[in-house]
Amino acid sequence: MPTISVEHLAKYYRVYQKTPGVLGTLKALFSRKYYDVKAVDDVSFSIDEGELVGCIGPNGAGKTTTLKILSGLLYPTKGKVSVLGFVPWERKENFQKQLALVMGQKNQLWWDLPAIESFVLNKEIYEVPDQKYKKIMGELTEMLDIKDLLNVQVKKLSLGERMKAELVAALLHEPKILFLDEPTIGLDVVAQKKMRDFIKNYREKYKATIILTSHYMGDVKELCQRVIIIDLGRIVFDGKLDELVARYADHKVITCLFERPVDRENLEGFGKIDSFEPLKVSIQVERPQVSQVSGELLSNFPIADLTIEEPPIEEIIRTFFAAQNSS
Numbered sequence: 001m002p003t004i005s006v007e008h009l010a011k012y013y014r015v016y017q018k019t020p021g022v023l024g025t026l027k028a029l030f031s032r033k034y035y036d037v038k039a040v041d042d043v044s045f046s047i048d049e050g051e052l053v054g055c056i057g058p059n060g061a062g063k064t065t066t067l068k069i070l071s072g073l074l075y076p077t078k079g080k081v082s083v084l085g086f087v088p089w090e091r092k093e094n095f096q097k098q099l100a101l102v103m104g105q106k107n108q109l110w111w112d113l114p115a116i117e118s119f120v121l122n123k124e125i126y127e128v129p130d131q132k133y134k135k136i137m138g139e140l141t142e143m144l145d146i147k148d149l150l151n152v153q154v155k156k157l158s159l160g161e162r163m164k165a166e167l168v169a170a171l172l173h174e175p176k177i178l179f180l181d182e183p184t185i186g187l188d189v190v191a192q193k194k195m196r197d198f199i200k201n202y203r204e205k206y207k208a209t210i211i212l213t214s215h216y217m218g219d220v221k222e223l224c225q226r227v228i229i230i231d232l233g234r235i236v237f238d239g240k241l242d243e244l245v246a247r248y249a250d251h252k253v254i255t256c257l258f259e260r261p262v263d264r265e266n267l268e269g270f271g272k273i274d275s276f277e278p279l280k281v282s283i284q285v286e287r288p289q290v291s292q293v294s295g296e297l298l299s300n301f302p303i304a305d306l307t308i309e310e311p312p313i314e315e316i317i318r319t320f321f322a323a324q325n326s327s
Contacts (some may be wrong), residue, residue, distance in 0.1 A: 002046035008081035041233035054224030100175040104182035115165040126173035160191035217313040259302040
């Protein structure tokens with residue numbers, strides 16, 4: 001039985017449409033026009049225990065709305081949802097004790113108090129025994145390297161330090177389900193890397209089932225084997241990230257570092273040149289030709305180093321949406 005099962009989920013909002021100006025305001029006193037916004041529209045998927053799934057899509061696609069329904073914060077317009085065998089919006093105590101929702105743009109810690117005070121409060125809310133609390137606290141603060149920050153006021157923490165503390169607060173009760181909505185938003189490159197490493201290690205250690213939404217494709221590439229792409233409230237792709245790459249990236253990028261300068265003209269027959277410097281070049285090469293081209297480059301040029309990489313995941317997603325819009 002899947003840990004998370006979603007069948008024909010929909011969430012519609014009825015929105016009032018007002019005509020601008022004073023005349024429009026007067027008309028609205030007697031007659032109002034409404035229209036439905038389909039935040040989520042006939043979404044179905046299932047997730048097994050221990051999976052880490054990336055949920056991606058443009059702003060307003062329905063990602064956060066879906067997570068809020070799965071966590072019980074919103075009631076759906078229609079559809080059937082099961083999370084750990086529970087109906088989320090019934091908000092049963094045993095369900096809530098096995099779930100955590102972390103939103104990068106929301107703050108659950110008390111702003112003027114040290115983070116440790118919020119941790120103690122969450123311990124009591126989730127009825128975590130003293131011994132278990134000490135054990136989990138020690139493990140999480142060590143994994144996130146914030147032991148020295150527990151007695152610092154939250155408002156004096158950097159954004160990266162605060163996000164780490166937010167995670168500790170959300171995970172003290174060892175949830176089996178973890179919903180992460182933009183967990184690295186606003187963080188610098190180093191902090192993003194540390195956050196990704198923590199999420200990966202936490203999943204491996206606690207066998208948690210995780211859904212992650214992010215606009216940073218680096219998060220998805222580093223953490224998720226499976227991705228669900230949502231656009232205009234509907235799922236337009238659900239499968240392995242490798243399948244998406246293979247289908248929508250018909251080339252790889254070969255980057256060469258040369259021992260001495262090379263003329264650009266001598267490289268143009270190998271593929272499309274992305275960037276060129278006398279001692280470095282990046283070339284787009286069609287997938288079937290990669291082995292042949294890389295061999296010819298090694299044989300004919302003074303190469304100090306050669307790497308073969310997939311195109312950036314952002315480029316692949318753009319290609320995917322371009323293909324969707326043209327179909």
